Amino acid sequence: MNLEVFLGKARFRNPLVLASGTFGYGLTHTHVIDRMGAFVTKGITVQERVGNPPPRIWDTAETVINSVGLENVGLKRFKEETLPLIHISTPLYVNLAGVDLDDFRILIKSLRDDERVAGFELNLSCPNVKEGGVALGQSVDRVREVTSLARSLTTKPLWAKLTSNFCDVRQTSKAAADAGADALVLINTLNALVIDIKGRKPFLGAGSGGLSGPAIKPYVLYIVKEVSRQINIPVIASGGVTSGTDVIEYLLAGASLVQLGSINLVDPEAGLRILEELKRYFEQEGISSPAGIIGQLEER
Amino acid sequence: MTPASFLVMKRHQATLLENRRLGPGLYSLQVEFEDLGDVEPGQFFEFLTGARFLRRAFSVADRDAMRLRFVLRVVGKGTAWLSQLTEGSKLNLAGPLGQGVAMPSEGPVMLLAGGIGAAPLLYLARKLNEQRVEVDALLAAGTKEELILTEEFGSLCRKVILATDDGSCGHKGLLTDILPALPAINDIQIFYACGPESMFAALKRLDLGKPLYAFLESRMGCGTGLCMGCGVLGRDGRYHRVCTEGPVFNLEEIEL
Numbered sequence: 001m002n003l004e005v006f007l008g009k010a011r012f013r014n015p016l017v018l019a020s021g022t023f024g025y026g027l028t029h030t031h032v033i034d035r036m037g038a039f040v041t042k043g044i045t046v047q048e049r050v051g052n053p054p055p056r057i058w059d060t061a062e063t064v065i066n067s068v069g070l071e072n073v074g075l076k077r078f079k080e081e082t083l084p085l086i087h088i089s090t091p092l093y094v095n096l097a098g099v100d101l102d103d104f105r106i107l108i109k110s111l112r113d114d115e116r117v118a119g120f121e122l123n124l125s126c127p128n129v130k131e132g133g134v135a136l137g138q139s140v141d142r143v144r145e146v147t148s149l150a151r152s153l154t155t156k157p158l159w160a161k162l163t164s165n166f167c168d169v170r171q172t173s174k175a176a177a178d179a180g181a182d183a184l185v186l187i188n189t190l191n192a193l194v195i196d197i198k199g200r201k202p203f204l205g206a207g208s209g210g211l212s213g214p215a216i217k218p219y220v221l222y223i224v225k226e227v228s229r230q231i232n233i234p235v236i237a238s239g240g241v242t243s244g245t246d247v248i249e250y251l252l253a254g255a256s257l258v259q260l261g262s263i264n265l266v267d268p269e270a271g272l273r274i275l276e277e278l279k280r281y282f283e284q285e286g287i288s289s290p291a292g293i294i295g296q297l298e299e300r
Numbered sequence: 301m302t303p304a305s306f307l308v309m310k311r312h313q314a315t316l317l318e319n320r321r322l323g324p325g326l327y328s329l330q331v332e333f334e335d336l337g338d339v340e341p342g343q344f345f346e347f348l349t350g351a352r353f354l355r356r357a358f359s360v361a362d363r364d365a366m367r368l369r370f371v372l373r374v375v376g377k378g379t380a381w382l383s384q385l386t387e388g389s390k391l392n393l394a395g396p397l398g399q400g401v402a403m404p405s406e407g408p409v410m411l412l413a414g415g416i417g418a419a420p421l422l423y424l425a426r427k428l429n430e431q432r433v434e435v436d437a438l439l440a441a442g443t444k445e446e447l448i449l450t451e452e453f454g455s456l457c458r459k460v461i462l463a464t465d466d467g468s469c470g471h472k473g474l475l476t477d478i479l480p481a482l483p484a485i486n487d488i489q490i491f492y493a494c495g496p497e498s499m500f501a502a503l504k505r506l507d508l509g510k511p512l513y514a515f516l517e518s519r520m521g522c523g524t525g526l527c528m529g530c531g532v533l534g535r536d537g538r539y540h541r542v543c544t545e546g547p548v549f550n551l552e553e554i555e556l
Contacts, residue, residue, distance in 0.1 A: 024526040028307045050538050057521045057529035059354045071528045265522040268309050
């Protein structure tokens with residue numbers, strides 16, 4: 001059995017990807033990272049960001065709602081202090097969280113020649129910042145502009161991480177694909193509100209947050225299926241995976257890679273368990289490679 | 301870079317030996333581990349619950365060989381689920397997490413507990429006692445029923461002072477109202493405090509003139525420094541992770 005996936009020339013030893021913001025900068029738990037298909041860093045902004053005021057996190061039985069707000073060390077410290085400390089054997093994708101075209105230009109130019117960086121995930125979808133993120137990702141034109149600029153600056157793999165918050169993700173997916181993205185990451189967290197009825201105000205320090213976790217999986221499966229059938233570039237699913245069977249569902253729906261996010265907060269070694277579950281399923285079903293099931297969902 | 305041990309989550313299947321109600325919404329859980337290394341005062345464990353997605357963090361309140369004691373207050377569905385567990389239940393725990401507190405080189409020290417804040421300070425009292433550092437405790441709570449672990453502190457401390465907001469036990473008033481008037485505080489070298497944020501803010505205003513270490517509580521995501529979910533604002537204008545940079549901070553270093 002071979003779990004390898006190729007997206008163009010980029011090779012992934014298996015379809016599992018550690019999602020941005022749920023695994024730090026790749027400095028700890030490297031024994032997990034080294035078994036995964038790829039690792040995506042915390043979102044990096046041009047300037048250091050302190051992030052949103054607490055509380056930053058809430059949960060229900062099947063969701064996490066966060067409003068961390070892209071707290072990160074900023075480009076300069078990431079490049080000079082953090083990157084040299086990252087020692088992983090897995091392709092390192094840097095999540096770039098620009099506010100505008102200038103930001104993306106600065107971020108990509110600064111990191112594109114670093115051989116430790118395998119590729120970039122364009123953050124067009126963070127719901128927890130006032131500028132950039134969702135504000136870019138809701139606009140077909142902005143998605144096209146950012147992706148097209150990024151494409152003109154680097155030949156490294158470019159993933160466009162998109163949102164479905166108050167926009168048509170089929171249109172933004174098409175824009176990203178037309179502009180030269182190598183893959184679409186569907187989707188970032190959903191806008192969410194937690195209310196403190198005693199204080200009659202939002203519970204989270206930032207006022208609102210982003211919803212993730214198993215409850216959103218059926219919603220994201222639908223998006224992955226729709227978009228992967230309409231758009232001619234690979235789709236990377238991101239939404240509530242907690243088990244090997246969840247990964248299978250996303251592969252069947254049309255995803256080529258599958259990100260693990262919220263589950264890392266419950267157990268940073270969840271990726272190892274999910275990988276074993278995936279292998280077991282492939283063995284039991286006699287599937288020789290992910291290519292054998294990607295997009296193989298049949299009609300009812 | 302070799303990561304510190306508390307940055308990598310160690311998971312345990314442990315057994316609940318005792319679940320005892322201490323007061324209104326307050327429960328003491330005695331948990332037996334199969335494998336347990338050093339645990340320092342201030343460190344915590346994260347409990348998986350059947351009611352919520354994320355783990356729930358509880359500091360270690362006491363230790364006896366392979367048994368750890370935790371005290372919880374029911375504030376939502378995760379803690380309610382844990383409070384209803386019966387003896388013999390298997391628990392999925394992760395820890396110890398966080399950094400242990402800096403132990404003092406000399407005493408006497410004073411422990412300042414607001415409500416359930418008494419829990420982690422009890423384990424510190426135990427360790428100080430083992431090191432023969434003299435320790436006093438000021439335990440405060442809303443009512444007599446909410447004052448917990450007083451006997452345990454009594455067996456470990458030189459002096460235990462009790463206070464309640466309503467005067468139903470000990471001094472009447474807030475911990476920070478009573479503290480400045482206590483004659484015992486003059487020779488105290490170091491304070492350790494755990495309680496609600498309002499108590500820390502009031503302690504900051506009191507300015508006791510000696511180091512004060514604050515045991516913080518925070519809503520937490522991963523507990524291992526990955527998600528940045530549990531930030532506390534530092535004097536440097538940055539958010540510090542309660543899970544891995546704390547949970548104990550010098551009160552001077554944080555903004556409240």
